[in-house]
Amino acid sequence: MSDDIDIEDYTAPAGGWGSMRSLVEISAREKIGPETLKELTRQNKPDGFVCVSCAWGRPAKPHIAEFCENGAKATAWELTTYRTTPAFFTEHTVTELRGWKDFDLEQAGRLTHPLKYDASTDRYVAVSWAEAFGDIGSKLKGYDPKKVIFYASGRASLETSYMYGLMARMYGSHNLPDSSNMCHETTSVGLKSAIGSPVGTIKLTDYEKCDAIFFFGQNPGSNSPRFLHPLRDCAKRGVEIVVFNPLKERGLERFQDPQNPLEMATGKSTPIASQYHQVKAGGDIAVMMGISKFVIEADDIARQSGAPGIIDHDFIAQHTTGFDAFADKARATSWDAIELNSGLTRTAIEEAAAVYARSKATIVVYGMGLTQHVHGIDNVHMVVNFMLLRGNVGRPGAGFGPVRGHSNVQGQRTVGITEKPELAPLDRLKELYDFEPPRELGWDTVASCEAVVSGEAQAFVGLGGNFVRAIPDTAAMEAAWQGLDLTVHVATKLNRSHLLPGKTSYILPCLGRIETDMQATGAQSVSVEDSFSHIYGSKGKATPAADTLLSEPAIVAGIAKAMMPANPKVDWDAWAGDYAKVRDAIEATYPDMFADFNDRMFTPGGFWKGNAAAHREWKTKSGKAEFNTPEVLSATGFDDAEGRFRLMTLRSNDQFNTTIYGYHDRFRGVKGTRDIIFMNRLDMAKIGVANEDTVHLVGDAGDNAQRRVEGLRVVEYDIPVGCVGAYYPECNILIPIAHHALESHVLAAKSVPVRLEKA
Template identity: 50%
Template sequence: MKFKSAIKPYHAAAGGLGSLEATTRFVIDSKNALKNMRNLLRMNKARGFDCPGCAWGDDNKSTFSFCENGAKAVTWEATRRQVDADFFARHTVSALNQQSDYFLEYQGRLTEPLSYNPTTDRYEPISWDAVWALIAQHIQAMDHPDQMELYTSGRASNEAAYVYQLFGRMVGTNNFPDCSNMCHEASGAGLKRSIGVGKGTVHLKDFDQADAIFVFGQNPGTNHPRMLHSLRHAADRGASIVTFNTLRERGLERFADPQKPLEVITPKAGTISSSYYQPNLGGDMAAVRGMAKALLETQRQRQADGQPGIFDETFITRYTQGIEAWFAQIDATSWATLVEQSGLTEQQLREAAGIWQRAERVICTWAMGITQHKHSLDTVREVTNLQLLGGHLGKPGAGLCPVRGHSNVQGNRTVGIDEKPPAVLLDSLARHFNFEPPRRPGHHTVDAINAMLRDEVKVLIALGGNLAAAAPDTPRTCDALRRCGLTVYISTKLNRSHLMPGKASLILPTLGRTEEDIQASGRQFITVEDSFSMVHASEGIGKPLATTQRSETAIIANIA
């Protein structure tokens, strides 16, 4: 007997009518359609809230400034479904562990603080006052401050993250494992070693001026769809979009803008990538070095012929060092090695180098296809070196652009979520708050998991996120979470980590990005930082689902 597959090949362009249909389904399925339609109109707008999805910048030009992913995040947050004591009266933790992650999140918003009862295998209601007392009891019972781990999701606001790091350091630890340890850590470390700061060097408007945009290891159509608008606009005005991606991602091939009616109702779509190269997994560094080798050969040939070189010699002399040592490494790397490691032909690498050479302004962007390898830091530095050759830093339409995933993972690091904090941060905290913060490095995510497995963690507080699902070795991570003395999860929705309780466990329901936060001083707003180092105000507009939900900042402040 033959069964019809539920998954059909997708031949259309990314975006377009399919994106609009999916967005409509999300809105209707939330059981709160009118509220979510209003939410979407205020997302990524002044006097509105920042998208809880990705960290792509806001252009402030479009009528609708959201994508399918953003619509999904907002509508699933602003749902009427609730996970409360009645829900857990019907479901044990063991039974829920048999369900999918989709099922868990689909059940709705967490609306009241809950404490795990190992006898009944259920979460049961607990008052906020009892929550503060229980957490304080466990923290005060620690033998030393490093028995506490403070995990952070990239969706936490700057304000919550700042209070969080201050609380941890006043207790006496730099144990701040966070989601950045598992995604763009190599970008920050590589850029810091190369140019002194671990952030990108471009603004969103630079995409309107670039002559060539090189895209390494990214799938914008899935992970940050609003980037496709910027790439499409650049391609339409004649910029070369050069993609290095092991897979052929539809969004990097063709994109139909959902905001253009003609492209929604017809097969019309715009081409994104003018050149598309498919390197080996982890072959991007060899590909970039191959481009540099081709460019260096051209540079030397032109100099031998008495012609001007193709490198920005003034920029190199004024702003760089060590170029001869890098050239020696390039000379020592044979074309045969570059072809074997990159998975591309010498001709393809020379073609890509030619596009870079002819462009006056070049942007290089990348995401986790670059940063998830053992040699990721070196790859980031290789891309940086390529850009330095042409002086493609510090001028309009050119630069380096690591594209972050979570909406505020960069902002978290800016305000102090760092297990290896810089001395200038610690010195400032010491002066302003009149205490001596710890100076020794703390735990990153892998260190924290290993400490849990050694039964050394008495308190784990997770400010958002889903560590059980986010860490690469899921069974090992789940075992680690169960070994903690107390696990505290500050969350909007149910997820896999909640089902791995420590010896004691709390789930604390927090407000979402879309919801208003009213404190004694009045209406509050928070801030987030995007991939372009721009800080945006974000103010929720919807009424919270329950009076027992608290803002992240309020929860951390009360724990402290």
């Protein structure tokens, strides 16, 4: 182990001086100048730019500094002074760069020139934009469109995403996997089937009206730190915040507001969670069944005695279906089974249920701790079940608040990035652009991975992201990836996916959202959608990293023109020169959601695209909100066995998705390494390992494939017995492609069957 590795308990709150020091460190490392500091004052402001990190909402009346620690890191990361020029690749072969860490690859800086892989020298070399577009277009013309993958990461704007999805369909492909496939597709499937809406129902202002918040598997301290401000306000006004999460996350324990001089001067902080329950990984179905059982049986007793009921029977009768079957199941489920599967006591669950029973307006918040399980859909359905019991949807201060990751991952789906034909307005696209869109189900992330491994896929075009690093079964995928005939990556920085070139491979560097985007009609603005279904305008003003960069819309237009015959209904050049024309096209395609799009895009607080379920209009098969009775109490999809652990893949405080900002997971007390496994002390004693011992993690999926992560340092941690934690994406190698959520196909990264071997 390295001498600079430091592991110790972190006792400070989230936010506060720890955040301030972290910002100073990354600012110094990226050597940012006055322009970046100026841009931070515009971040998430009504007339500024939307953060390139998470999808948390922008308030109509922002704070003086409307950015968080991770948002500021993302801005410094994008506006870094470092550059990856063609000269960089004369010094380093692709084979050499494969040995670099993720952090080091991106730390090389912003890409400046379009690049093509030269197999004879094992290097990327600079090419002209015309050469790149011409060659890419020529090759795409020769493929079967149904065997070409068009991936979109969650950072691309609504304008780019609309153009990209249209391009793929006009080409003849419905293979449009995106970031949702890896995280919240479970929400899109589960909520839609139960309440008719694939997204959350609340607005940011509902946090001002609730009296209880139930948290499941979401960590705001690292993944959406601006959320800590409304949570702090809620806690201070007495809102009961009940948390279910396997790990103690500091942001849900206490928060020190960096913008509060008194807290910063005195060291005071605000306690967040009023109850904190460390459920076993995959045990949330059992928890919510326990809450529902308590409420239903308490209501039975109350009604038998003539007292007021606890359940909202009028709401259930008017707005729901399936209640009787679910209620019978809850009554029949034993507390022994609930305790066994949740890892919590009946007393603990009943304490939480009592909060729910007395609440007048409850918000439920959840993240990938619910969605990334084999039975993730059951998790989401159980969230709906227990909320429907008391009518907690479609009224002020109550409803569903899934927290999305990437800043526009929800918006991409809104404007057509989907492999599912029923989710895209295909007839409207046909009418507007005079072509026949593909109507078959396309490849999602899992199907794309399977097609690459089998050799069926011919080409991959990636709009941002680090696809090969983010997907499961890393070793198998990396081995198969270079069998693709063509790989194209639109990117701002170098990442591991670029180092697995197909037979022909291009990297196309683009402008960042924070930079001035000057086109034929002047400086352009773009738009994104947040987790609350609000649409915002975003205007970059920073100096571009290089004058050789093109915008994302210009790159999409360049590829589209090169690979398809001209269509008189689609003027790609006009769209690339004036994004307002793209927004007009979005409005024409989705008039109900995007009426007066150009006029409203800079509305303070954004404009709401609408949500039928928020008005108690249920676009389900039954026409009502649906109770769903689960058949399992564990979401893992596998049985416990002697020596088998449930692995949860984790993100550190110093990363966002696959982007690693550094090696300091401050809240977990780990500095200088990511080669860590967090373990309960009882499990450590049982298998005979101690702190700082080295172990290997071995996949235990039962499919005879060899999956290993070697050389992990044991860290004793407050984690449920039988569960271990280690970092994403390094441990994706342990997740089989087949280990995914049923129906939604989201990788089941929060409960992976593994075994430990002593080094």
